[in-house]
Amino acid sequence: MVAANSHVGGIGVLLVNLGTPEATDYWSMRRYLKEFLSDRRVVETPRLLWWPILHLVILTLRPTRSGKAYRSIWNRERNESPLKTITRAQAEKFAAWIEGGGLKTKAAIHVDWGMRYGKPMIAPALNRFAEVGCERVLVVPLYPQYAAATTASVSDAVFAALARLRVQPALRIAAPYGTEPVYIEALAASLRKFLGRLDFVPDAILASFHGIPQSYVDRGDSYPRHCEETFRLLQAVLGAEGKKLRMTYQSRFGRAKWLEPYTDATVRALPREGCRNLVVVTPGFSADCVETLEEIDVENRHFFLEAGGKNFATVPCLNDSAEGVAVISDIVVRELKGWI
Numbered sequence: 001m002v003a004a005n006s007h008v009g010g011i012g013v014l015l016v017n018l019g020t021p022e023a024t025d026y027w028s029m030r031r032y033l034k035e036f037l038s039d040r041r042v043v044e045t046p047r048l049l050w051w052p053i054l055h056l057v058i059l060t061l062r063p064t065r066s067g068k069a070y071r072s073i074w075n076r077e078r079n080e081s082p083l084k085t086i087t088r089a090q091a092e093k094f095a096a097w098i099e100g101g102g103l104k105t106k107a108a109i110h111v112d113w114g115m116r117y118g119k120p121m122i123a124p125a126l127n128r129f130a131e132v133g134c135e136r137v138l139v140v141p142l143y144p145q146y147a148a149a150t151t152a153s154v155s156d157a158v159f160a161a162l163a164r165l166r167v168q169p170a171l172r173i174a175a176p177y178g179t180e181p182v183y184i185e186a187l188a189a190s191l192r193k194f195l196g197r198l199d200f201v202p203d204a205i206l207a208s209f210h211g212i213p214q215s216y217v218d219r220g221d222s223y224p225r226h227c228e229e230t231f232r233l234l235q236a237v238l239g240a241e242g243k244k245l246r247m248t249y250q251s252r253f254g255r256a257k258w259l260e261p262y263t264d265a266t267v268r269a270l271p272r273e274g275c276r277n278l279v280v281v282t283p284g285f286s287a288d289c290v291e292t293l294e295e296i297d298v299e300n301r302h303f304f305l306e307a308g309g310k311n312f313a314t315v316p317c318l319n320d321s322a323e324g325v326a327v328i329s330d331i332v333v334r335e336l337k338g339w340i
Contacts, residue, residue, distance in 0.1 A: 010108025011339060012129035012137040012169070013332055015091050016154050017287060019117030020081040024070045029063035036117045041153040044216065066290075073293040083289040087113050087142070089320035090287065094328050102329060105340040110134055116154050123161035130165060137169040138335050140328065142286040144178035145226035147212055151176065174335045178230040178283070182330040186323035187283055188237045191315055195241070195279065200311040202279040204244050204270060207231050208296060209284035211249035211258040224259055230283050250300075251291055267300045271308035278304055281315040286324070288317045 021032035037043055037054055045053075075085050091113035098109050110132055112125040129137055141154040155173050162168050177183050195202070209227045217224055228247070235242035250263035263280075270278060280300065282292050297314040304312045318324030 010110060010132075010134060010136075011336065012110045012112065012126075012132075012134035013094075014122070014125050014129070014137065014139045015087065015094070015111070015113040015142055015328065016122060016139060017083060017087045017113075017115055017142045018150065018289070019115040020084045020289075021066075021070060021118060023079075024067040024074055026063045026067060029067045029070070030059055032118050033062060033066060034059055039117075039149075039153055041156065042149045044213075044219075069290055069294045072298060073290060081289070082293060083287055084115070086287040086317075086319045087115070090142075090325065090328060093320050093325045094332070097325060097329055103333065103336075103340060107340050116150075116157055122154070122157045123164075126158070126161045126165070129169065130167065135169050136172075136339055138172045138174060138332065138339075140174040140331055140335070142328075143284075144176060144183060144286060145209070145223055145230060145284055146176040147223035147226075148216065148221050149212060172335055172339075174331050176226055177327065177331050178226050179233055180327075180330065180334075183327050184230070184233045184237055186318055186327050187234055187281070190318060190321070190323055191238065191281055192241070194313075194315045198279070198313060200277045200313075202244060202277045202311075202313075203275040204246055204278055205241070206246050206248055206263065206266065206278065206280045207234065208248050208250045208263045208280055208282050209259075210291060211252050211262070214257040214259060217259065227284060234283060250295060263296070264300060264303055267304045268307045271304065276308075276310040278309055278311070279313050279315060282317060285317045286327075287319050292317060 019032065019036060021028045034054075037058065043050055043054075070081060073082055074080075075082055078085055091111055095111040098111065103109060110129060112128060114120045114122040114125045116122065126137065139154065139158050141151045143150045151173075158171070158173070162171065191205075212221065212223055231245070231247045235245045238245065246266070248261050248263040248266045249259040252258035252262060267278070280296050282296060285292055292314065301312045301314075318327060
């Protein structure tokens, strides 16, 4: 836990991201994938159908492929995934902001971080809050847009952990922030800064969001509406550059229809449309991870260049940059109203 105030009691702020394997070997990847793909929020297929596919096929074959992807981006200095490195840094810098008087409150604020899947887990962080006497807890899922498979799954894990506590804190789950002005402005500033350093001018800019199965949307998931609104606001703020922006969805899995247009299919098609220079930004991710560092910057780069493209670049996520920490700070200030 990152202690932003040494006094006992007060408020706990827990930053949560998706998750990470502990290592890139077969069994570490298998454990992580099993936990992730066993979540009913992530895979809604009836267990009778899904369980044989998961255990007999996916957990036999996919750990090797996923391990290779993770090895290509692994933080070897700290022996951990970039997502873990970045989420820790986000928590530390946010705690430092509080220590510097950012919240302007005398309340004791305790900052911690965790992952929905893998380690560090959510439950131990909530237990640490209880041990220091936190009577109120704010959970901040670091997903700009809401989806049942992400934000709701974090809530499930939090509620399950609190169910084991005799003395429970008052609880708030931060709302999605993909349309907040501070987030849109931070994305735009980050993109402009990145474009200013490039040695080429992009013909197109893809805003690639993580996909979900179309069937989830048909059942009422609001995720694509949130993504579309983020895209619309970013496009408006960018002005002339916004005219180059196109929206796609990545990371589809299996044979079912997912949200379209697909990022990989679009990347392959763009050179045939005369696009030789491409930039990709990922407004659905708060931190760089295997989906941005490997799937976009390695795999989709290869697709684009193989199809006849010339230049390809991926904009880093906000991560623990000053803009990224400012977004987290703004969310917390918004959500703690009435508590501080």
